[in-house]
Amino acid sequence: MAASTTTTKNMLEEENMARIEEDRLNDLPKSLHRHILSLLHTKDAVQTSMISKSWLRLWTSIPVLHLNSCNFRYVVNFDKFVNSVLRYRDESAELNTLTFSRRGACSAKIVKEVVDYAFSHGVNHLELFIKRFKNDSLPVCEQTSSDSLKTLKLKIHSYVSCPLLSGSFKNLTFLYLKGAIIKNHQPFSGFPMLEKLVLKDCRLGKVLSVQAPKLCDLTISCRGCFDRCELTTPNLRFFKYMGSDFPLLVTRDGLPVLETVVIDYYGVCYDFEEQRLFDDLISLFWALDNAKSLTIFSTIVDVLNLFPDDLVNRNSPFCKLKCLNLDLKYLGMYENLFDSLLPRRRLNMKRSYELVKAYLLNKSPEAKFSIIPPPDNDI
Numbered sequence: 219m220a221a222s223t224t225t226t227k228n229m230l231e232e233e234n235m236a237r238i239e240e241d242r243l244n245d246l247p248k249s250l251h252r253h254i255l256s257l258l259h260t261k262d263a264v265q266t267s268m269i270s271k272s273w274l275r276l277w278t279s280i281p282v283l284h285l286n287s288c289n290f291r292y293v294v295n296f297d298k299f300v301n302s303v304l305r306y307r308d309e310s311a312e313l314n315t316l317t318f319s320r321r322g323a324c325s326a327k328i329v330k331e332v333v334d335y336a337f338s339h340g341v342n343h344l345e346l347f348i349k350r351f352k353n354d355s356l357p358v359c360e361q362t363s364s365d366s367l368k369t370l371k372l373k374i375h376s377y378v379s380c381p382l383l384s385g386s387f388k389n390l391t392f393l394y395l396k397g398a399i400i401k402n403h404q405p406f407s408g409f410p411m412l413e414k415l416v417l418k419d420c421r422l423g424k425v426l427s428v429q430a431p432k433l434c435d436l437t438i439s440c441r442g443c444f445d446r447c448e449l450t451t452p453n454l455r456f457f458k459y460m461g462s463d464f465p466l467l468v469t470r471d472g473l474p475v476l477e478t479v480v481i482d483y484y485g486v487c488y489d490f491e492e493q494r495l496f497d498d499l500i501s502l503f504w505a506l507d508n509a510k511s512l513t514i515f516s517t518i519v520d521v522l523n524l525f526p527d528d529l530v531n532r533n534s535p536f537c538k539l540k541c542l543n544l545d546l547k548y549l550g551m552y553e554n555l556f557d558s559l560l561p562r563r564r565l566n567m568k569r570s571y572e573l574v575k576a577y578l579l580n581k582s583p584e585a586k587f588s589i590i591p592p593p594d595n596d597i
Contacts (some may be wrong), residue, residue: 252276252279252280252281255276255277255280256280256281256282257282258284259284259286259289260277260283260284260285260286260303261286261289261290261299262289263277263280264277264303275308278306278307278308278311279307279308279311280311281311281312281313281314281315282313282314282315282316283303283307283313283315283316283317284317285299285300285303285316285317285318285319285332286317286319287319287320287321287322288319288321293320293321293322296320297325297328300318300328300331300332301328301331304331304332304335309339312340313336313339313340313341314341314342314343315341315342315343315344315345316332316335316336316341316343316344316345317344317345317346317347318332318345318346318347318348319345319346319347319348320347320348320349321349322349322350323349323350323351323352324348324349324350324351324352325351325352326351326352329346329348329351332346333346333382336364336367337363337364337367340364340366341364341366341367342366342367342368342369343367343368343369344367344369344370344371345369345370345371345372345373346371346372346373346374347371347373348373348374348375349374349375349376350374350375350376351374351376351378362381362382362384362385362386363385363386363387363408364385364387364390365387365388365389366389367387367389367390368389368390368391368392369390369391369392370382370387370390370392370393370394371392371394372394372395372396372397372398373394373396373397374396374397374398375397376397377397377398377399377420377421378397378398378399379398379399379401380395380398380399380400383398383400383402383405383406383408384402384408385408386408387408387409388408388409388410388411389411390409390411390412391411391412391413391414392412392413392414392415393406393409393412393414393415393416394416394418395416395417395418395420396418396419396420397419397420398417398420398421399420399421400417400420400421400422400423400426401423402423403423403425403427404427404429405426405427406428406429406430407429409430410430410431410432411432412430412432412433413432413433413434413435414433414434414435414436415428415430415433415435415436415437416437416439417437417438417439417440418437418439418440419439419440419441420440421440422440422444423444424444424445424446425444425445425446425447425448426438426444426446426447426448426465427448427450428447428448428449428450428451429450429451430450430451431450431451431452431453432453433451433453433454434453434454434455434456435454435455435456436449436451436454436456436457436458437456437457437458437459438458438459438460438461439458439459439460439461440460440461440462441461441462441484441485444463444465445465445466446465446466446468447465447466447467447468448468448469448470449467449468449469449470449473450469450470451469451473452470452471452473452474452475453475454473454475454476455475455476455477455478456477456478457473457476457478457479457480457506457509458479458480458481459480459481459482459502460480460481460482460483460484461482461483461484461485462483462484462485462486463485463495463498464483464495464498464499464501464502465498465502466498466501467501467502467505467506468505469505472508473505473506473508474508475508476506476508476509476510477509477510477511478509478510478511478513479506479509479511479512479513480512480513480514481499481502481512481513481514481515481518482514482515482517482518483499483515483517483518483520483521484517487520487521487524492524492525493524493525495521495524496521496522496524496525496528499518499521499522500532503534503535503536504535506535507535507536507537507538508538509536509538509539510538510539510540510541511539511540511541511542511543512536512539512541512542512543512578513542513543513544513545514543514544514545514574514578515544515545515546515548516544516545516546516548517548518574519544519570519571519574520570522573522574522577523570523573523574526570526573529573529574529577530573530576530577532577533580533581534577534578534579534580534581534582535581536578536579536581536582537581537582538582539578539579539581539582539585540582540585540586541585541586541587541588542575542578542579542582542585542586542587542588543587543588543589543590544571544574544575544587544588544589544590545590546589546590546591546592547590547591547592547593548592571589575587
């Protein structure tokens with residue numbers, strides 16, 4: 219009898235504690251509730267509607283939507299969920315951020331629905347992560363412009379054309395494109411406030427023109443070859459290039475405030491292209507001669523050491539360098555790129571680095587030089 223009484227008492231205490239905890243949760247400001255739900259995947263946020271009547275429609279007014287197909291066993295159920303979320307969301311509530319991530323072959327219909335909703339509801343930050351499309355193009359949406367959008371990230375694992383580049387986004391400051399096919403000559407003319415641009419694994423035309431008066435941060439990482447890069451970017455401070463070739467870089471009025479340059483190479487060097495590759499890299503250096511900080515990788519050292527005697531007799535374009543960094547953390551990862559050169563590099567590795575250092579710093583002898591060693595630290 220005593221044991222039964224104790225058990226009942228414990229159960230009542232647990233119920234009281236649960237009720238107190240629920241009351242504490244409900245007593246929090248609704249704005250804090252919405253902030254908490256914004257940190258969750260939208261599927262989890264919707265499920266909080268079962269907590270109590272006061273939480274029933276709270277998810278419909280959260281300022282952030284995270285739509286991710288990884289939370290669903292079948293993508294068809296995910297597509298239905300997205301459709302329902304956009305349909306039943308509170309139209310009067312502010313929507314600041316929308317992220318959409320979908321695995322598998324994605325239909326244009328669901329992406330069009332998401333993009334149109336984002337543009338028509340004043341979203342500031344839009345991110346689309348898509349494995350592949352059933353066709354080869356992003357959908358043409360009802361709206362091709364947005365005055366509210368500030369950040370646009372588009373990551374696609376297969377190449378598609380991008381109609382959004384023909385739109386007008388007068389307040390966009392950050393654009394990230396992966397897997398986009400960029401054909402038009404001036405693809406960023408509709409982004410007058412653009413400050414940061416990242417092009418990763420995009421297919422570019424023979425000429426890439428970037429006219430962005432406020433751009434200060436530019437990263438280009440593309441395996442496809444393009445011959446010429448035209449920059450009208452007077453405020454550019456950071457430039458990073460990683461590619462399988464070195465394009466001719468043409469700048470209007472130079473790059474007067476350029477601070478940091480990072481250059482890497484992951485192409486294949488054939489014997490008959492060695493001279494052209496070497497000359498193109500030197501030409502790229504001269505176009506970036508205002509740099510204060512330069513970081514190069516081991517493959518750049520390999521390109522420069524294709525013609526060591528020529529390098530000794532050249533003047534460096536860099537007369538304002540304050541810092542030179544040699545990043546060797548990927549050393550050995552691309553050993554098939556320079557078959558004719560690697561045996562010599564293994565025998566004279568330290569000498570190769572010293573030769574490149576001497577060339578790049580012969581007009582900036584006071585610059586700081588540092589090496590980022592490979593993981594095994596076997597220099």
